[in-house]
Amino acid sequence: MSEPEDLDPDRSLWNYIAVEVRRLRQIRGLSGNKLAEQLGCDRSYVSRVENGRLHLSPGYAQRLDALWDTTFARIVRLAEASDDGDWFTGLTEHEARATRHRMWAALLVPGLLQTPEYARAMLSTGMVSGVEEALEKRLARQAVVWERVEPPLVSVILSWAVLAQPVGGSDVMRAQISHLAELAEAPHVSIRVLEAASGAHNGLDGAFRLLSVGDREVAFIDAPERGRLVTTPTDVMKYAVRYDRLGDLAAPVGTSRTILHRSIETYQ
CATH class of the missing domain: 1.10.260.40 (lambda repressor-like DNA-binding domains)
Structure with missing residues (x-):
């Protein structure tokens, strides 16, 4: 057998x-x-x-x-x-089934929102050995989420540093932020920016996301080399509270759209 x-x-x-x-x-x-x-x-x-x-x-x-x-x-x-190194299978499964995504981006555009050029530029920094294969997987993950008949609700809080950190040059950044601005117009997508004037906050130690899957929530914490899935309800709740507090500091949706368009102009 x-x-x-x-x-x-x-x-x-x-x-x-x-x-x-x-x-x-x-x-x-x-x-x-x-x-x-x-x-x-x-x-x-x-x-x-x-x-x-x-x-x-x-x-x-x-x-x-x-x-x-x-x-x-x-x-x-x-x-x-457990944290046995097999987190990626669980993450992609949850992404495909989630009806709601909440993301905090501390320094980089979240993978599900990246343009191919931005993603390739990031992957080419030495993150992976097979850049094109990794890019293909990332785009496939995006398609599963965004091309569903009933797409999920997506709420994103971006640190100002995400917009200020050049990745791949001016053309790549201009296209990437334009893509974010376009996504922000969709009725099921909310993108807000947390500006530098907010000072210190509880998101400075790294990006994370929350996914609603069926009647439960899971959290995913980004980290170099590998991330970590969090499924224990009490631990997931801690990240939900952190997300809400970041949301209290972030600019409203309308103001954030203005910030995105203003950021596009800085990469002319």
């Missing part, structure tokens, strides 16, 4: 869950379609979980436990609380 390619259950709890779901399904003689039918989900969901491209959700973990008398719900809770 072969394991899905590139999954190492000894390295990651999420990999263990994926391999174990597949193993137990096959032991029971179930096809992927049959298991999907029993769980009340799409066949593609089962396939993506078993191949490690999607994390098993707490809800479906509970359904598996009821069907098979297993402990997947407990293992999922442990996996969500």
Whole structure:
């Protein structure tokens, strides 16, 4: 019985869950379609979980436990609380499903709002070894979020430093800020700027975001090399409070649009 390619259950709890779901399904003689039918989900969901491209959700973990008398719900809770290096799969899954995104950008334009040229300039600084491959993945993540039939609500607070930090030259920055200004006109998007005059605040230690997925919220904290998903409700609440306090300091939407257009002119 072969394991899905590139999954190492000894390295990651999420990999263990994926391999174990597949193993137990096959032991029971179930096809992927049959298991999907029993769980009340799409066949593609089962396939993506078993191949490690999607994390098993707490809800479906509970359904598996009821069907098979297993402990997947407990293992999922442990996996969500751990930091085993497999955070990116969970992040992209949450991004694709989130109905609301709240982002604090301390120094760089958030990845989901970057133009290809801005993203390429950032990735080319040595962040990754395969720039074009990384860029393709980033654009694919953007498409999943922005091209949905019902796009999510997106609220962004940008530090003034994001607009002042040149990335890729004047042409790249002008196009990037123009893209932000265009996004800010969409009815489901709010972009506000936190100006330098605000002084010290609780966002100076780095960027983070909050995502509403179903009836729960998760937080993601940016960091060099790798980020960190936060799923414990009490810890997520701390970031929600931080976001609200940053919002208290940020300029209103209308004023922020003016700031964006004024920033475009500085890169002429």
